[in-house]
Amino acid sequence: MPDVDPASSPIVIDFVGGAVGFRLRSGEGRGQPLPRACGMAKGALPTIVDATAGMGRDAFFLASLGAQVTLIERNPQVHAALDRAMNAACDHSEDLAAIIARMTLLYGDSRDLLQTLAPEVVLVDPMHPERTKSALVKKQMRDLRDVVGADPDARELMEAALAATTHRVVLKWPQRAASIEGLRKPSHQIAGKTTRYDVFVTVPSSPPL
Numbered sequence: 139m140p141d142v143d144p145a146s147s148p149i150v151i152d153f154v155g156g157a158v159g160f161r162l163r164s165g166e167g168r169g170q171p172l173p174r175a176c177g178m179a180k181g182a183l184p185t186i187v188d189a190t191a192g193m194g195r196d197a198f199f200l201a202s203l204g205a206q207v208t209l210i211e212r213n214p215q216v217h218a219a220l221d222r223a224m225n226a227a228c229d230h231s232e233d234l235a236a237i238i239a240r241m242t243l244l245y246g247d248s249r250d251l252l253q254t255l256a257p258e259v260v261l262v263d264p265m266h267p268e269r270t271k272s273a274l275v276k277k278q279m280r281d282l283r284d285v286v287g288a289d290p291d292a293r294e295l296m297e298a299a300l301a302a303t304t305h306r307v308v309l310k311w312p313q314r315a316a317s318i319e320g321l322r323k324p325s326h327q328i329a330g331k332t333t334r335y336d337v338f339v340t341v342p343s344s345p346p347l
């Protein structure tokens with residue numbers, strides 16, 4: 139664990155209130171694009187590695203639907219903020235504690251750590267290319283970008299994810315952005331409002347998710 143004072147981090151993560159808490163209270167379910175992309179629509183509960191944990195919103199959503207999620211974050215400040223938010227959510231209520239119990243947070247680079255894991259699903263959501271209309275990027279994401287910068291090694295991370303997964307890799311990417319250069323075509327895509335999920339099925343003969 140990195141030795142970082144979470145109070146010094148501009149990153150604030152809140153699993154109790156805010157957008158994440160709202161998403162939970164509004165009862166968004168498995169029919170949403172992200173769980174569908176992860177193969178959860180028909181009741182499957184895959185093991186998932188979120189290789190780009192960030193603010194933990196996607197991981198928390200998937201864990202709230204019952205999946206076991208390992209979160210990997212390489213930025214020490216973001217990792218510390220996540221750790222603190224998970225502890226705070228645990229202390230808040232039994233319901234939140236049950237969700238957090240399905241989340242395991244690791245510190246490090248997913249390109250290395252994925253080699254030691256064999257998840258059914260890997261979710262990859264790198265920092266996306268800057269949009270020209272920066273007002274469209276929410277403040278939380280701008281704060282995150284200020285701390286972690288860009289993720290120019292997203293292609294390498296995708297290759298590591300494809301080598302590690304037993305079933306599929308899900309790449310979250312802006313709806314209209316060009317694909318990551320050199321990456322093979324996805325098996326299929328699931329479109330959200332501003333985001334798309336490129337799904338790379340790696341073992342078509344394994345029991346489907």
Ligand SMILES: C[S@@+](CC[C@H](N)C(=O)[O-])C[C@H]1O[C@@H](n2cnc3c(N)ncnc32)[C@H](O)[C@@H]1O
Pocket residue numbers: 189190191192193194195196197210211212213216246247248249263264265266282286289295
């Ligand atoms: C766009 S954010 C992810 C947001 C996240 N999906 C959420 O729901 O909050 C990308 C995050 O992935 C992290 N990241 C990027 N590449 C990584 C890698 N190879 N290993 C670990 N973390 C990585 C960045 O530090 C950043 O915090």
